[in-house]
Amino acid sequence: MVWDDALVSSIYKGFRFPREVISHCVWLYHRFTLSLREIELMMAERGIEVTYETIRTWCAKFGPDYARRLRARAPRSGDKWHLDEVFVHIGGVRKYLWRAVDQHGNVLDILIQSRRDGKAATRFFRKILKHQGRRPRVLVTDKLASYRVAHRTVMSATEHRHNKYLNNRCENSHQPTRQREHAMKGFRTVGSAQRFLAAFSRISPHFRPPRHRMTATDHRAERAARFRVWDQVTEQTFTA
Template identity: 35%
Template sequence: MKSLSIQLEESVLRRVVKRLHYPLDVMLLCVRWYAAYALSLRNLEEMMAERGVEVDHTTVHRWAVRILPVLAKVLRHRKRPVGRSWRMDETYIQVGKQWKYLYRAVDRLGHTVDFLLTAKRDHAAARRFFERAIGAHDVPEKITIDKSGANTAAVRSMVADSGVDIMLRQSKYLNNLVEQDHRAIKRITRPMLGFKNFHCAAKIIAGIETMHMIKKGQLQCSNGEVASAAEQFYSLAF
């Protein structure tokens, strides 16, 4: 039986799709391509026109903002467990001609632990990321970071306040794993030429991260079945 949380997310998606007044398979195809590949909205408009589907690039953007965050929440409930040794780092994302910060963590196998887009790069933002990640995956045994003072302070304050036992390591070499993983996200966002506002950026990045996790095999499929990344993405909607 599906959990109540998944049922609620699926009911939200049904309401969203009903308001968009377009075939679901067309909308899901467009938002999957947008989240999976380095394509601009105008690229998608041209590609759909070649398939006999007339859709404006602004409409595709609206679909992405409405649909992708719902699918991202469904994946959080169906995600495979991650390891207990985390590598955490942040990267830059351009929003409204300003640089914002995408906090990300992977385990030692390169599986995504969590992500969080923030307006600032400070102790409060880093701690909010760690608390979100721990809330979803429980307390890790180790957290590896670079020598960022804000990240160090966030982990130490969290340990002091909660009494959890976490080994903190500061190693640029060990953190190469998460820094390399940033590239997959940046490669998809680059053709987007920056986001217009923080609200849209957070929603679309959630979709990009969702597709990235699916490609890494992090979606728990029912009965151990083997499905393509596209099939797994569409399964989040049904």
């Protein structure tokens, strides 16, 4: 993978506002529990007159692209995967958000589905394997029977540990999503929720290093490094 200087900022062609304004608004929306109108107000305080609908358009267009670039630069995922599902209300209807993280807390994939039966679990397993390109050494889930069905169907050779007390890492990973869902007052459609959460699950954790494991000096250095990566993925396009 190489960076192509000829394509610098080409994704912003045709937009009236510069890259710095666009990427900053997308960062605010995906990192903090701010509404689009609150971001509009924050930008107005800086003398930048942009509507919340324009910010919505930026987040929908550039959020997934930024997330894809961050994913391409991410280190190889761990070999121990934690899977969990939690219900979310979309358009007033209960759906299930499936999530997989590795032993380091890095989000591997998410998928919104209407059910949490064996068919739904199998579909999620196959989606993760397609994106990761390899099977884990250990699979950790709660005692939902659907996971056992998917395990037998898709990755029976992988060790499967199923205990409700072993899966706190994945359950904790749902908390930022819950906070964002509350701030957004829920999601309207499955498609919009899937697109937003796929981007959110990559961008938000990028700016959430494990602070409790670091000294203040190490944390500042790590934070600066992550902002440098953010500048790179929002300024340039790359080719494989």
